[in-house]
Amino acid sequence: MLSVHDLAQSQLGEALGYDKTYISLVERGRRRLDDLASRRHIAVRLRLPPHVLGITDPADSDHRAMVQFGASTIRLADIARQNGHAADAVAELWPLVARWEARIADGHAEREVVRLLARARVGLGVALGNVLPEERLPTAAHWTAKAVRLARFTEDPTFTSYALRMHGNELRKAGLHWAAVHRLRQAAALASDPRARAAVLPLLVRAAGELGDSQLFDTAISEAEALVDTVNHTSLVNPAALYEIRLRGLISTGRTVAAVGLLGPPASTTAAPQWRVIEAVTVGQVQLVAGDRSGAAHSLRSAAAEAARQRRPHQLQRIVRVSRHTLPEVSDTAGEQVRLLKEEMTA
Known part of the structure; x- marks a missing residue:
């Protein structure tokens, strides 16, 4: 701050309400101003919104309301997509993403907004992947790729694994099978627990099948089927979904006799x-x-x-x-x- 604004230690000390000796200690790294009390003090002295310095302040209701609204929109859009209304999800997420990208471009890069923007980009990319024709599916992968770039800044391996998982699947749908397998392997490596790994594996299985890698397909489907009954079922992690994934993968890897032998009545699971x-x-x-x-x-x-x-x-x-x-x-x-x-x- 001293060099950027060309201030003397005494001037900065006066602005922040600190003695210049204390400012000198901070500048030399012998004191820190990263505790909540110090951040709150600096926000008050410089008339900054507390959330700019990472503080959640009860008075900062507009910011909290914006974050809560955004989180709710993302959650509802995901529910809509999973229930067959992906076009509605796109309609909800597109203006939200545009608004937050404009906010960050204006310099308001609050941590929670960056994280929510990454989630919204994932949701938008996945929803577009449902409603776009094949020749335009790279657009969906473009949005999930933008989410991965933001996710890396969060330094949260679980969230980064999630973003990589969804991006890998959109790459697969866009026909970029090798890149899809690469991203999905990264997602699996970052998965922090069996539940997260179980969420990655079905997509890795599908990508391996479409790539024609029968060895990877067999290894991944065996692990996915071993995990499916050890975790809570989702729209992707359940026996019915794995049945379809195995069936299509056998066809993709040239094992049509095995695929025909696997045909049976529809699964009782509600898909x-x-x-x-x-x-x-x-x-x-x-x-x-x-x-x-x-x-x-x-x-x-x-x-x-x-x-x-x-x-x-x-x-x-x-x-x-x-x-x-x-x-x-x-x-x-x-x-x-x-x-x-x-x-x-x-x-």
């Missing part, structure tokens, strides 16, 4: 709406490999109807690819729904 779509497409793909055109048509039509309702063009595009040569009428219907969703986005 989240987005997972019902994903599983139905995968099951339809395996049914086609098994020669069950009727069963595949039923699975893919159901998936297409639900994907259109949830506004998920990426899953509709999966259906187009899976059914193009064997069920052209299903492929055409899904393709038309993709076209309508794209028109809606540009309207």
Whole structure:
């Protein structure tokens, strides 16, 4: 502060209410001003909002309300996305992210705002990954990448693992499979407990399958299945989700006979709406490999109807690819729904 503002020790001491001898001790590192009482004193003397110096002050209600509102918005947007309303999540998060980025650009980089902005960027990227068509999925990965950069500044390994996990999954969806595996391995290495590791592994399994790395796929799926009953289940960490992930991975790594042998009745577990779509497409793909055109048509039509309702063009595009040569009428219907969703986005 002395060099930046070209102040003498006596001038700074007068501004802060300290003797110049004490200022000299602080400057030489023999005294510190990082306790709460000193920070509060400096905030009062310099007429700064207490939160600028990392102090939560009861009088600073506007700042606290902003943080609480932001945290609630992120939480509700995540619930909306998991219940098949990703477009609503995008609508909530986009203005929030813009507002906080502008605040930080103006120099108000409070720790809790930086952390919340990172969470909001993750949420926005993941929600965009649900509603954008395949050719625009790199946009979703762009937002999760921005979240990872902020997460590293928090020096919180658990939060950084979470951001890397979500970014890795968006990289996978964008077709960047090697980069996805790299990020997901980083996330797994930072996972601080079995619950956090269990959350990473299904995504690593999927990325390994799409990369065609059967060895990594087998290792990761075995660990994921061993952990699933030791932690609380989530929309991703549950037997039904792992069943779909194993099924698709076997197809991706060329083990179609094993995939067909794994086909069975739908799991009794109640899956989240987005997972019902994903599983139905995968099951339809395996049914086609098994020669069950009727069963595949039923699975893919159901998936297409639900994907259109949830506004998920990426899953509709999966259906187009899976059914193009064997069920052209299903492929055409899904393709038309993709076209309508794209028109809606540009309207």
